Amino acid sequence: MTKHFCSLAIRYAAVLFTAGFLLVSCTNEPPPTPKDLAQEAIIPRPVSLEATGSSFRLTEKTKIYVQAIYPDLEQLGQELADMLNPATGLEISVKKTDKVPGAGHIYLALVGDEAGLGQEGYQLEITEKQLTLTANQSAGIFYGIQTLRQLLPASIELGEKQEGPWEIASGTIVDYPSYRHRGAMLDVARHFFSVEDVKRYIDLIALYKMNVLHLHLSDDQGWRIEIKSWPRLTEIGGSTKVGGGEGGFYTQEQYKDIVQYAADHYITIIPEIDMPGHTNAALASYAELNCDGQARKLYTGTEVGFSTFCTAKDTVYAFIDDVFRELAALTPGPYLHIGGDESHVTPMEDYIPFINRVQDIVAAHGKEVAGWDEIANAEMRPGTAVQLWAGTENAKMGVEKGAMLIMSPASKAYIDMKYDSTTELGLSWAGYIEVDTGYIWDPAAMAAAEGVDKNAILGVEAPLWTETVTNIKELEYMTFPRIPGIAEIGWTPPALRQWDEYKQRLGRQKARFEALGVNYYASPKVPWAE
Ligand code: NGO
Secondary structure, eight states: OHHHHHHHHHHHHHHHOSSSOOOOOOOOOOOOOOOOGGGSOOSSOOSEEEEEEEEEEOOTTOOEEEETTOHHHHHHHHHHHHHHHHHHOOOOOEEEESSOOOTTOEEEEEOSSOTTTTTTOEEEEEOSSOEEEEESSHHHHHHHHHHHHHHSOGGGGSSSOOOOOOEEEEEEEEEOOSOSEEEEEEETTTSOOOHHHHHHHHHHHHTTTOOEEEEEOEETTEEOBOOTTSTHHHHTTTSOOTTSSOOOOBOHHHHHHHHHHHHHTTOEEEEEEEESSSOHHHHHHOGGGSTTSOOOOOOOSOOOSOOOOOTTOHHHHHHHHHHHHHHHHTOOSSEEEEEOOOOTTSOHHHHHHHHHHHHHHHHHTTOEEEEEGGGGGSOOOTTOEEEESSOHHHHHHHHHTTOEEEEOOHHHHOTTBOSSTTOSSSBOTTOOOOHHHHHSOOHHHHHHHTTOOGGGEEEEEEEEOOSSOOSHHHHHHHHTTHHHHHHHHHHSOGGGOOHHHHHHHHHTTHHHHHHTTOOOOOOTTSOOOO
């Protein structure tokens, strides 16, 4: 509008003054709209936020400047531009620089050892004139960009030009996570999820600053990762799924693609091969893994606890060594997850030496062990992560033996549980988990109740088991809107987490969920904002 007026005025003036020069000031943008940063609905809620009542506007002149010396910043700057340009219709470009840019621009910078920000924290300094995002490391810049996304209207998520103006409330945000492990788990064994589906899930959890995706790659019903030295695992073990029909698996190339895509979103993949129980798919693929030397039939039901590797056979350990060697080579992250849950037909006197030996194998491949809480019955190597799901006693025992905890208490964090009795998908053995139930808990308080110190907690993880979840739309329905709550529990200190306040912020995600095409559950517990 202003621009249009200016160009008309120039033309008119040019007619009047055919000779000579003219000074017309056409740089007058409308003043910044007053905005209150404290009223923005950011999830996870930032650790500290100070509003200054004005705003920074994106215009045709805005550029993203990044410090020239850090190549990661140029990449992140480009991602920010790619996030902003489609919906704003602007052509914001990225420029490398050696100095702080002038007014009107966005500036991304690594600032070295800024007190308190840690490896993943960031600071956003937003004035009318400039938007500066700083961090110690590039992960912090990535998380600052996720906050920026949420400071813009939900229409920023759309792929085509939308009506502006594009203004970001002014003030300062200093923000960093409570826990270093903020994860989701996806069971791709009961039902297989394609590379595209997994990438979509990565996109969605990255928005809420999660940094771990644990993939449950094998179970009774399916083996989902190519192991070149044991090809029948996928050929036979990967052929079906719960309920029967075609299964699926990732080739190693596809798996690498997932790992890279996750890394680009500052997410580490933790691969899980469940053992000695939950192994029917492998037992059906190779007869020699069974004590009786007989291959099992493929299984497409949903019972648990009936299968076991033959823990007395050397072949089994040679097999596990091959599997973890290949998997370690595909895994940049520190952990290999060995499962270890519900081995109901493996006597404890076999289970313990088995878990000990498997831990040695994982260590020999340069990785640390993660496992479900039952593994705490075995010896614990330093660096082992015990994932609490049902056995608080196990978790406590694990910590006493020197392990760290990943908190996935089924009654709170299992997003395969139904929301209420009317939810069609999901299970209910751990109870119904409405959105409030899934939010109102604190990992440290829960651990403290067992006498476990907060410092033993690595973080939180929300598992989605997929006995009943068959495709990405169903995945979204079970995870949204519970997963943003788990992300907030992992990020935001407990003193800043109150359901009554959170539910307002969550309700205001509606437009964003819709812009992102997320098939969310419109819980009656949440005041969804129109
Ligand atoms: C349990 C079991 C899984 C099921 C899940 C269903 C663990 C660690 N083992 O959790 O096999 O799929 O419950 O909620």
